[in-house]
Amino acid sequence: MKVIMTDMEGTNHELLATEEWTVMEIIREGGIPILAQCGGSCACATCHVYVDPAWKAKLPEPNEEEVGMLDGAFDVTQDSRLACQIIFTKDLDGLVVKLAAGSV
Amino acid sequence: MTETNTQTPIQTDAVIIGAGPCGLFAVFELGLNDVKCHLVDILDKPGGQCAELYPEKPIYDIPAVPVCTGTELTERLMEQIKPFNPTFHFGQMAESLSKLPDGRWKLTTDQGTIIEAKVVVVAAGGGSFMPKRPPIKGIEEYEGKSVFYAVRKKEQFRDKNIVIAGGGDSALDWALNLQPIAKRVTLVHRRDDFRAAPDSVGKMRAMVAEGKMDLKIGNFTSVIGEGGVATAITLVDDAKNSTEHPCDTILAFYGLTMKLGPVATFGINLHENLIPVNVENFETSEPTVFAIGDINAYPGKMKLILSGFHEAALMAKKAFTYIHPDRRYRFQYTTSSSDLQGKLGVDGKDAA
Numbered sequence: 001m002k003v004i005m006t007d008m009e010g011t012n013h014e015l016l017a018t019e020e021w022t023v024m025e026i027i028r029e030g031g032i033p034i035l036a037q038c039g040g041s042c043a044c045a046t047c048h049v050y051v052d053p054a055w056k057a058k059l060p061e062p063n064e065e066e067v068g069m070l071d072g073a074f075d076v077t078q079d080s081r082l083a084c085q086i087i088f089t090k091d092l093d094g095l096v097v098k099l100a101a102g103s104v
Numbered sequence: 105m106t107e108t109n110t111q112t113p114i115q116t117d118a119v120i121i122g123a124g125p126c127g128l129f130a131v132f133e134l135g136l137n138d139v140k141c142h143l144v145d146i147l148d149k150p151g152g153q154c155a156e157l158y159p160e161k162p163i164y165d166i167p168a169v170p171v172c173t174g175t176e177l178t179e180r181l182m183e184q185i186k187p188f189n190p191t192f193h194f195g196q197m198a199e200s201l202s203k204l205p206d207g208r209w210k211l212t213t214d215q216g217t218i219i220e221a222k223v224v225v226v227a228a229g230g231g232s233f234m235p236k237r238p239p240i241k242g243i244e245e246y247e248g249k250s251v252f253y254a255v256r257k258k259e260q261f262r263d264k265n266i267v268i269a270g271g272g273d274s275a276l277d278w279a280l281n282l283q284p285i286a287k288r289v290t291l292v293h294r295r296d297d298f299r300a301a302p303d304s305v306g307k308m309r310a311m312v313a314e315g316k317m318d319l320k321i322g323n324f325t326s327v328i329g330e331g332g333v334a335t336a337i338t339l340v341d342d343a344k345n346s347t348e349h350p351c352d353t354i355l356a357f358y359g360l361t362m363k364l365g366p367v368a369t370f371g372i373n374l375h376e377n378l379i380p381v382n383v384e385n386f387e388t389s390e391p392t393v394f395a396i397g398d399i400n401a402y403p404g405k406m407k408l409i410l411s412g413f414h415e416a417a418l419m420a421k422k423a424f425t426y427i428h429p430d431r432r433y434r435f436q437y438t439t440s441s442s443d444l445q446g447k448l449g450v451d452g453k454d455a456a
Binding site: 038074 | 323
């Protein structure tokens with residue numbers, strides 16, 4: 001299973017994805033630089049990604065804590081999520097995300 | 105425990121950069137080894153990431169503490185190190201480190217505090233907490249002239265046409281605080297919902313309703329101006345519509361982020377922004393300079409608080425030999441050593 005991530009330079013990376021891992025962990029363990037300063041506890045907004053609109057419906061809605069933490073990110077859009085709060089499942093095989101400025 | 109802010113060099117055994125959990129526990133281990141400590145931290149409180157990033161979040165992997173919050177862990181460490189009476193220099197960034205002719209170190213902070221010590225312990229975690237800077241192209245040229253991330257002197261903002269960006273307590277507090285002296289305050293936030301204290305949000309809404317303050321919803325995406333002097337900002341809404349808002353001053357409050365900062369210029373070897381150390385005593389490429397906790401790197405390193413505690417104990421054993429070269433190192437347990445118990449101010453008879 002995989003996640004496709006576009007970095008700040010626009011390069012696509014196909015990353016090995018493991019069920020129950022967060023997308024932040026999949027990016028980090030895939031060797032792609034991502035700040036993720038708080039280590040995945042939804043406390044810093046430095047793993048901000050844009051989820052491809054085609055995939056948005058497959059993701060559970062962000063909770064209030066995540067929406068609040070996104071206030072600390074920049075250029076937040078309706079596609080914005082914190083990668084540490086997206087848990088990878090089989091249904092998300094092929095998920096496409098783009099890293100946001102401020103997360104590298 | 106005391107706080108000082110002085111220009112006269114302070115003399116001590118060890119100076120610890122960073123008052124997070126590892127820096128605090130280092131005081132304990134060094135204290136048992138008769139090493140006196142001063143600590144420098146850019147935050148205005150102890151605890152590091154535990155205090156700044158997750159004060160209310162639970163931690164489950166501290167040995168023998170099934171659960172505690174970041175704040176509780178900090179409070180307990182502060183209680184544990186109380187017998188050693190360390191001196192804290194809060195709100196200061198360790199800015200430079202140089203060697204004195206006698207081989208000791210001179211650490212200078214950005215507030216001018218000078219600490220001279222035989223041993224330096226870098227326990228700086230992910231680096232210094234600094235305000236997040238919006239990733240806006242060319243914003244640097246406006247910083248310090250039109251764009252600010254903190255308010256040092258309130259008067260500087262009198263009669264200014266200010267845009268305040270953000271939705272947390274800093275943004276709301278400064279919007280309310282500067283409104284009476286500013287020409288105009290416009291609060292800018294990505295959504296019409298605020299994380300700040302409900303009381304501040306209520307006050308802000310009332311001012312907006314009375315026409316004393318403006319509130320604009322959208323993402324702050326660019327600064328317009330010339331030569332560092334801003335004339336407007338651009339806001340982009342959810343529908344990607346872009347609008348300009350005239351202003352001469354921008355205050356951006358997006359929280360803090362960790363940056364390695366001046367530690368990179370200390371002359372210690374670095375690898376990918378981490379400090380390589382040996383695993384026997386966590387000394388760096390510079391003898392008498394140690395690095396413990398998240399900032400160090402060695403084969404197998406795990407960035408866990410408990411790893412930092414272990415590193416502190418081994419570091420302290422080596423530091424003892426530098427501070428007390430005339431004494432023989434004695435390995436002791438706090439359970440049975442009346443010497444250690446004396447240092448801790450306990451009698452060791454009753455654990456109840």
